[in-house]
Amino acid sequence: DTAVSQTPKYLVTQMGNDKSIKCEQNLGHDTMYWYKQDSKKFLKIMFSYNNKELIINETVPNRFSPKSPDKAHLNLHINSLELGDSAVYFCASSQPWGGPSYEQYFGPGTRLTVT
Amino acid sequence: AQSVTQPDIHITVSEGASLELRCNYSYGATPYLFWYVQSPGQGLQLLLKYFSGDTLVQGIKGFEAEFKRSQSSFNLRKPSVHWSDAAEYFCAVGPVGSGNTGKLIFGQGTTLQVKP
Numbered sequence: 001d002t003a004v005s006q007t008p009k010y011l012v013t014q015m016g017n018d019k020s021i022k023c024e025q026n027l028g029h030d031t032m033y034w035y036k037q038d039s040k041k042f043l044k045i046m047f048s049y050n051n052k053e054l055i056i057n058e059t060v061p062n063r064f065s066p067k068s069p070d071k072a073h074l075n076l077h078i079n080s081l082e083l084g085d086s087a088v089y090f091c092a093s094s095q096p097w098g099g100p101s102y103e104q105y106f107g108p109g110t111r112l113t114v115t
Numbered sequence: 116a117q118s119v120t121q122p123d124i125h126i127t128v129s130e131g132a133s134l135e136l137r138c139n140y141s142y143g144a145t146p147y148l149f150w151y152v153q154s155p156g157q158g159l160q161l162l163l164k165y166f167s168g169d170t171l172v173q174g175i176k177g178f179e180a181e182f183k184r185s186q187s188s189f190n191l192r193k194p195s196v197h198w199s200d201a202a203e204y205f206c207a208v209g210p211v212g213s214g215n216t217g218k219l220i221f222g223q224g225t226t227l228q229v230k231p
Contacts, residue, residue, distance in 0.1 A: 004158070031217060041203055043159075043221040055216045090158060097210050097217035100166045102147070104219065106158035 003027050004107035006091050012113045013081055021076045021110045023091030031055075031097075032074035033104065034066060035090040043090070049074055050096060081114045088112070117142050117211045121204075121222035128196050129230045136191040136225050138206030146208045148189040149219065150180055153203040162204075165189060176200070201229045 004025045013019050025032060033056070034046040048056035052068040063079045078085060091107040118141045128134050140146055147166050151159040163174025170182040180191045189206060203226050209219040 033217075041153075041224045041226075043205060043224075045218055048216055048218065050216075056218055092159075094217055100164075102166075102217070103149075103161050103164065104217070106151075106160070108156075108158045 004091055004093055004105050006089075006107040006110050008110060009108065010111050010113075012115065014115055015081055015083060017081050018077070018079045019081060019112070020078070021089055021091075021112070023074045023076070023107060025072055025091075025093040025105070025107075027093055027105060029093040029095055029105070030071055031094050032068065032071070033092040033094075034074065034076050035092060035106075037088040037090060037109070039087070047074075047076075078112075081112075083114050086112055086114045117208060117220055119206050119208050119220050119222035121206055121225050123225050124223070125226045125228070127228040127230060130198050131195050134191075134193045134196045134200070134227070136204050136206075136227070138189045138191065138222060140187055140189065140206075140208045142187075142208055147210065148180075148182060149207040149209075150174065150178070150189070150191050151205045151207065151221075152176075153205065153224075155202070159205065162191070196227075196229055198229045198231065201227055203227075 007022045031050045033048045037043045047066045049068045065077045068074045088109045092104045094104045120139045149164045150162040153159045163172045165172045165182045203224045206222040207219040211218045
């Protein structure tokens, strides 16, 4: 059973296009995240949702819009793609913060290449 | 500001040798600390975490880490490295910011190469 899944695994597209990445978790978690990993493997949080409500919104261009239809899904839509958007995007999920059982579970990543 | 530093970008060890990956953090209160591993083309998997209590933490795959408050460090160790341990290792600290949102800050990662 896949805990956190993402589709697609690879995405190659041209500048200016609009694309979406989907994420689903079957762990029953309330909180989901989107991270961006750049070419130097630096990992930075972009967004977090708790029970479909946005709770973290880092300094991310407005072209990036997360959408959470229910607490098991958090999709990432990117408008007007730019070369600098090329990266690996990771989805993660967890229970709300607190306690020694806290852990973020990561999906396998989506490698986005913008040409 | 909170931050995590992994001083070693790349480490190479021989199979069977011991390993220590360094992690230093800057945090205003008692941190929650994590080590994650990323195998090539894979997502991140939690190796171990420290919340409180015993400063020596045991994790999966034979890894352990020691929290040293005086040194602001949380170094990862393994007594005998296997070729399958070759991967990227990330140290993380949290929660960061207000409201206990679960926001983590990650270090820049250490690439571990294992020589046969």
